[in-house]
Amino acid sequence: MSSSTTAAASRCPVAHAGHSAPNGCPVSARAAEFDPFQDAYMEDPAEFVRWAREQEPVFYAPKLGYWVVTRYQTIKDIFRDPITFSPSIVLERISPTSDEALQVLKQYGYAMNRTLVNEDEPVHMARRRVLMAPFTPEHLAEHEPMVRELVRKAVDRFVNDGRADLVDQLLWEVPFTVALHFLGVDAEDREKMRRFSIAHTVNAFGRPSPEEQVSVAHTVGQFWQFAGEVLEKMRRTPDGPGWMRYSIRQQKLYPDVITDSYLHSMMMAIIVAAHETTAFASANAIKLLLQHPTAWRDLCEDPTLISPAVEECLRYSGSVASWRRRATRDVVLDGVSIPAESKLLLVVASANHDGDHFVDPDLFDIRRENSAEHLTFGFGAHQCLGKNIGRMEMQIMIEELSRRLPHMRLAPQRFEYVHNVSFRGPQHLWVEWDPARNPERRDPSVLGSRHPVRIGAPVARDMVRPLVVRAVEAVAEGIVRLRLASPDGRSLPRWSPGAHIDIECGETGLSRQYSLCGDAARADEWVVAVQREAASRGGSAWIHEHVRPGRVLRVRGPRNHFRLDESAARLLFIAGGIGITPIMAMADRAKALGIDYEIHYSVRSRAAAAFEQELREAHGGRLHLYVSQEGRRNDLSRLLAVPDERTRIYACGPERMLGELERLAARWPEEALHVEHFSGGARRLDPSQERPFEVELRNSGLRLQVPADKTLLEVLRASNVDVQSDCEEGLCGSCEVGVLEGEVDHRDSVLGRAEREAHQRMMACCSRARCTRLVLDL
The missing domain is CATH 3.10.20.30 (Beta-grasp domain)
Incomplete structure (x- = not known):
C-alpha cells in the first residue's frame, strides 16, 4: 500500500490481516480519498463511483466513517433484510453536531424521533400497515385533477416568456403544494418552507461547518416548532382531509402504534419527504430528457412513452443518490467482512448503473424493459410509500411541458447542488424556447388534451419503439425474414441469445412475440423470422400480407426469459420448424464461447428448412437436419436416452415436440431442459x-x-x-x-x-x- 493508504488504513475499524479486499485491506488509495461532498458526486454519483462498482464494490471510506456499497444485487439484498441491516441511521447526522448547535436545538424543544424511514421492526411494519391506505393507487387517483390544474396554471404563467427557471416556477412549487394538499396542511409561507426543507436536508445528510451548524440548527428548530403547531391545529379538526388527519384518526384506534411523539416527528419529516425528492427527481428528469433531444422528441410525439420515460429517468439520474443502514451483526458483503455496528452507505445511483442487472446501463433508453427495477425508491419493507404520487406528478409535469413546449431546450448554465450524501437535484434549471412556435398559438385545442396517468410502474405495452423495415426476405416456404432498424439510424439496445421482441400487428394493437435471430453484436438492426401459420390469429398473416420495406412497425422489447446457461459444459439445441430462430443465436454464442454443442433441426420439407445454408456454413457437422418428407425424423427418445448432468437442452418448436421432450427429460436433472413457447396456455379467470x-x-x-x-x-x-x-x-x-x-x-x-x-x-x-x-x- 502507498503511505497515504497506510495512513487511512490506520483509522480503519477492522483487522487487515488476510483480508480479501484489494491489496489485502478494505481501504485502497481511492477509497481513502472518497468524499461525496463535492460537485462531481452530486452531478453524477454513478460515474463518481464507477471504479468501485467495477473493482472494489465494497470499501471503507475513512473520511466518511462508512462502508460504501455500490452493486445492485448486494444493495437489494441489504434492503430485503431490515433485521440484519437496520435503517435506524437514515436520519442520523453525518457530521457530529457542535455543542453550540445542540444548545440551539434544545432551545426549540427539538426532539425528532423515529419515523417510517428510520425505525426498526416490528414497530415499523405495524405503523406502515395502519397508515398506508391513502397511498394506494385507488386513493391517489382522486388527486390527479388537482395536480393537473396546478401544473397547467404554473405553465400558464411563463409559457409566453420564452425563458424560465423550471425549478423555481414549476418543479418545486407543484410538488410542494401537492404535498401540503395530500397531508392536509394549509399553505404557509412558501419561501419559509423551502428554507426549512433545505435546512433539514443539510442537517441530516450534509456536512455543514461549525458556523453553518448554528444557523441550520435555528432553522431546524423553527421547523420543529412549526410542525408541532400544524399538528395541534389538525387535532382540533381531525375529521378534515389529508394523510396527517387520517393518521390522527388512526391514533384513536391504535394508540400504542401511533404515538404523539411519532406524529410530531412524522409531520416534520413528511413535509420534506413528500415534495423534495419529487422536485429533485422532476428537475433531474427534464434536464436529462433535454440533454437527449431524440428521446424528448419521441416522448413529445408519443405521450404513452411518458410513464416509461419517468422510470428510466429515475434509474439513470434519480433524486436519491444513496440510503444508509447499520449492520446489526458481522456480515460479509461482496467478499468483504463487515463488523457489527458498521455504518453502510448504499449508493443506489451506482446500483442503477450496474451492468450485471441493466443491459448497457449507461445507455439512456426510455423504452428499457426493466427500468422499473431501479432502487431509487428503495426496496422491500422500507420502499418509499409516496413513490406513486411522485410518479403521477412527474408524468403530469412532463406531459404538460412536452405538449405545450415541445421546442423547449436547455439554456447555457452551470448546475448547482445542495451538497449532501443522499438527495440530489439542481437548484435551478433554466430553459429557453421561441414563444412564436408554441403549438397552442396555432391550435388552442392543445390546451384541452390529456393523456391518462399511469399510477404505478409502467406497463410494457407502453414501451413502444418505432422501427422501419429495412428488408423483407423469403428464407423458406411460408417464412420471411424482417430486418428492422431505427428510422433515424440510431443504435439499438443490445440483446442476448434467446431474447424476443413483440410486434404490434395491424391497427388493433394485436401483439405477437418473435425471437431475435440475427447477429447479437450488431447494433444497427434487429432480425426476426415469421412463419405464416395456417391457423393464424391475425399476427403472422398480417405480417406476410402487409409488411414491406419502408413500413414502420411498433415494437417492444427485447425481453429474455429463455437465457442461455453459458457455464454449461455441453449444449444440446433442438428446434422444430420456425423454432430454429432463437436456437440460431444460441448456437452462435456457444461457438464463440468454445462450448461443445449440437443442433438438431426438424422440418416438414426441404423447402421449409429456413436458414439451412447459413447454419451449415456457420456450424458444419454440428448441424443435424431432419426432413420428414424425406423419411428422416429426429428420434428424441434416442437423443435423450442417457441423462447427462453436464448437458443443458434448449428447445423451441411445436407444442407436441416440446411436450414429448418434457416427458423424456423427466429422468434428467431438473435444470437440464429449457423450452421456449410462443403460444399462450393461460385460461381465462372463472x-x-x-x-x-x-x-x-x-x-x-x-x-x-x-x-x-x-x-x-x-x-x-x-x-x-x-x-x-x-x-x-x-x-x-x-x-x-x-x-x-x-x-x-x-x-x-x-x-x-x-x-x-x-x-x-x-x-x-x-x-x-x-x-x-x-x-x-x-
Whole structure:
C-alpha cells in the first residue's frame, strides 16, 4: 500500500490481516480519498463511483466513517433484510453536531424521533400497515385533477416568456403544494418552507461547518416548532382531509402504534419527504430528457412513452443518490467482512448503473424493459410509500411541458447542488424556447388534451419503439425474414441469445412475440423470422400480407426469459420448424464461447428448412437436419436416452415436440431442459372455478388476500406493489415474481418443467396457488 493508504488504513475499524479486499485491506488509495461532498458526486454519483462498482464494490471510506456499497444485487439484498441491516441511521447526522448547535436545538424543544424511514421492526411494519391506505393507487387517483390544474396554471404563467427557471416556477412549487394538499396542511409561507426543507436536508445528510451548524440548527428548530403547531391545529379538526388527519384518526384506534411523539416527528419529516425528492427527481428528469433531444422528441410525439420515460429517468439520474443502514451483526458483503455496528452507505445511483442487472446501463433508453427495477425508491419493507404520487406528478409535469413546449431546450448554465450524501437535484434549471412556435398559438385545442396517468410502474405495452423495415426476405416456404432498424439510424439496445421482441400487428394493437435471430453484436438492426401459420390469429398473416420495406412497425422489447446457461459444459439445441430462430443465436454464442454443442433441426420439407445454408456454413457437422418428407425424423427418445448432468437442452418448436421432450427429460436433472413457447396456455379467470388464497410479501411485510375473481397481479397493483406486465396471457414473462414458500398452480407458457416443479417463480397475471398461502419475494 502507498503511505497515504497506510495512513487511512490506520483509522480503519477492522483487522487487515488476510483480508480479501484489494491489496489485502478494505481501504485502497481511492477509497481513502472518497468524499461525496463535492460537485462531481452530486452531478453524477454513478460515474463518481464507477471504479468501485467495477473493482472494489465494497470499501471503507475513512473520511466518511462508512462502508460504501455500490452493486445492485448486494444493495437489494441489504434492503430485503431490515433485521440484519437496520435503517435506524437514515436520519442520523453525518457530521457530529457542535455543542453550540445542540444548545440551539434544545432551545426549540427539538426532539425528532423515529419515523417510517428510520425505525426498526416490528414497530415499523405495524405503523406502515395502519397508515398506508391513502397511498394506494385507488386513493391517489382522486388527486390527479388537482395536480393537473396546478401544473397547467404554473405553465400558464411563463409559457409566453420564452425563458424560465423550471425549478423555481414549476418543479418545486407543484410538488410542494401537492404535498401540503395530500397531508392536509394549509399553505404557509412558501419561501419559509423551502428554507426549512433545505435546512433539514443539510442537517441530516450534509456536512455543514461549525458556523453553518448554528444557523441550520435555528432553522431546524423553527421547523420543529412549526410542525408541532400544524399538528395541534389538525387535532382540533381531525375529521378534515389529508394523510396527517387520517393518521390522527388512526391514533384513536391504535394508540400504542401511533404515538404523539411519532406524529410530531412524522409531520416534520413528511413535509420534506413528500415534495423534495419529487422536485429533485422532476428537475433531474427534464434536464436529462433535454440533454437527449431524440428521446424528448419521441416522448413529445408519443405521450404513452411518458410513464416509461419517468422510470428510466429515475434509474439513470434519480433524486436519491444513496440510503444508509447499520449492520446489526458481522456480515460479509461482496467478499468483504463487515463488523457489527458498521455504518453502510448504499449508493443506489451506482446500483442503477450496474451492468450485471441493466443491459448497457449507461445507455439512456426510455423504452428499457426493466427500468422499473431501479432502487431509487428503495426496496422491500422500507420502499418509499409516496413513490406513486411522485410518479403521477412527474408524468403530469412532463406531459404538460412536452405538449405545450415541445421546442423547449436547455439554456447555457452551470448546475448547482445542495451538497449532501443522499438527495440530489439542481437548484435551478433554466430553459429557453421561441414563444412564436408554441403549438397552442396555432391550435388552442392543445390546451384541452390529456393523456391518462399511469399510477404505478409502467406497463410494457407502453414501451413502444418505432422501427422501419429495412428488408423483407423469403428464407423458406411460408417464412420471411424482417430486418428492422431505427428510422433515424440510431443504435439499438443490445440483446442476448434467446431474447424476443413483440410486434404490434395491424391497427388493433394485436401483439405477437418473435425471437431475435440475427447477429447479437450488431447494433444497427434487429432480425426476426415469421412463419405464416395456417391457423393464424391475425399476427403472422398480417405480417406476410402487409409488411414491406419502408413500413414502420411498433415494437417492444427485447425481453429474455429463455437465457442461455453459458457455464454449461455441453449444449444440446433442438428446434422444430420456425423454432430454429432463437436456437440460431444460441448456437452462435456457444461457438464463440468454445462450448461443445449440437443442433438438431426438424422440418416438414426441404423447402421449409429456413436458414439451412447459413447454419451449415456457420456450424458444419454440428448441424443435424431432419426432413420428414424425406423419411428422416429426429428420434428424441434416442437423443435423450442417457441423462447427462453436464448437458443443458434448449428447445423451441411445436407444442407436441416440446411436450414429448418434457416427458423424456423427466429422468434428467431438473435444470437440464429449457423450452421456449410462443403460444399462450393461460385460461381465462372463472371465479366459479377458483378459490381464494393469501399471499405474504416477505420483503414488504404485507399480507394480501387474492379473491376468486381477481388475479394476483390485480391485487398487487391495488396494494401499491410494483409488478410490470404486458400480454397478461401468461406468455411474455413480464409479470414474473419470486416464490419463497408454497405450491403454485402454474398456468403460463413461460416456465419449463423443472422451473414449475421448483415452485420458485410464477406469472402474476394468470397463475394461482395450489395451497391456501404463498410467500412471495416482494
